[in-house]
Amino acid sequence: MSELTDLIADLKEQEALKLVEEMLEAGKEPNTILSAARKALDVVGERFEQKYYFIPDLIFSGELMAKVASLVKPKIQTSGNEKETIGKFLIGTVEGDIHDIGKDVVAFLMEMNGFEVKDLGVDVPKSVFVNATIEFEPDIIGISGLLTNVFDDIRDTIKAIDDAGIRKNCKIIIGGGQLDESVRKHTNADSFTTDAGIGVQQCLEWMGEK
Ligand code: B12
Structure with a gap:
């Protein structure tokens, strides 16, 4: 160490x-x-x-x-704040979870990398994610969740976005220290990460693909 x-x-x-x-x-x-x-x-x-x-x-x-x-x-x-907006990023910590330090780091890094960011805060109900997706029209949705007992809430949030028919225009990335590929599968997210920097790279790649 x-x-x-x-x-x-x-x-x-x-x-x-x-x-x-x-x-x-x-x-x-x-x-x-x-x-x-x-x-x-x-x-x-x-x-x-x-x-x-x-x-x-x-x-x-x-x-x-x-x-x-x-x-x-x-x-x-100081190392990258002159860029133009390259996309919209919606982020929040899932319902049941109040951890926000990692989420705030990601939101900040995304902004520094040229995204317009809307931060819904913590303990965000799925209906709030759905409404914000309709209003803000993000290119990417980020969901933070650090507790193992909110994995189902992440899945339900993503399902609600799917069911509302508003997922086709955006990608969903989930993040948090306890996540792995099995949680990604369980929640049906497009990607997962335990590291903000890698998450930002993934989002930049997605914007390049658009
Ligand atoms: C600080 C802390 C708290 C603080 C949070 C303060 C705050 N403002 O956030 C407080 C005291 C409130 C707290 C409360 C609890 N906590 Co807590 N907490 C932690 C601790 C020590 C650090 C979390 C942290 O901030 N890490 C630093 C950040 C920078 O890292 P990160 O969150 O992982 O984020 C990084 C990546 O994961 C990623 N990322 C995160 N989100 C996202 C989202 C996207 C879209 C992307 C792309 C990337 C991304 O980017 C970040 C930077 O690289 C962790 C231990 C740990 N190792 O995580 C336990 C931990 C998460 N807590 C735990 C527990 C059990 C709790 C409580 C249930 C305790 C209790 N009995 O009350 C409550 C739950 C409250 C709730 N309902 O949410 C457990 C969870 C265990 C589990 N398996 O579910 C942990 C793992 C500790 C442990 N080992 O037991 N906690």
Whole structure:
């Protein structure tokens, strides 16, 4: 594990944020920093499962991750904000799930890569996804879900979009740390990812195909 991963996993806020600033000053890639931070949150999750960390620690780690992301974002902004809009991206965290840090990272990166983004927030009912799809007419819909017990809600959301007859003009990508190909199949999404950068590449590819 990197030093940054260790510091965040141990919830050492001041030291972690100082190190992020130093890494940015030294020219470290923003994505390297974000992925080291994400690894740390996996460790936090494991410690939570082992009952070594508790809910307040999860909350604290989430806040720390959000602070890291806000330090890193301006560096990403300077490297690609002059592009024209290349498509519309609708995103939200599925009903039953309130995790939003990963979703916010994706929304930000998509915007930086030229997408017009509409963010529906967290705990989004399927009817809200359907109505927003009708109104916003996205090229791509992103659904975030981190809890294994919301996989059926993701499937139901995608089914509702299908049933409304509005899926033919858009692709659907799902994202979250617990996802894999079997969940993609179960939910009938077009693609899945556990990594925002890969998700953005997939979306850019889709826009190239259009
Ligand atoms: C922080 C945290 C919280 C915070 C969330 C704060 C917030 N504002 O989001 C709080 C304290 C609220 C929380 C609550 C809970 N949590 Co929680 N939480 C986490 C933790 C530690 C980190 C999540 C995180 O932000 N990661 C960092 C981000 C950047 O990573 P990410 O979300 O995976 O996103 C990346 C990719 O997945 C991808 N991505 C994500 N979404 C999307 C969407 C699209 C379209 C795309 C393209 C890509 C993409 O891009 C991101 C960047 O690369 C995880 C552990 C983990 N390893 O994920 C547990 C974890 C997700 N939580 C867990 C649990 C159990 C809960 C609770 C049920 C606990 C409880 N008993 O109350 C509640 C559920 C509340 C609810 N209804 O949603 C479990 C889920 C286990 C499971 N199998 O379902 C985990 C895995 C911890 C664990 N190992 O036990 N949690």
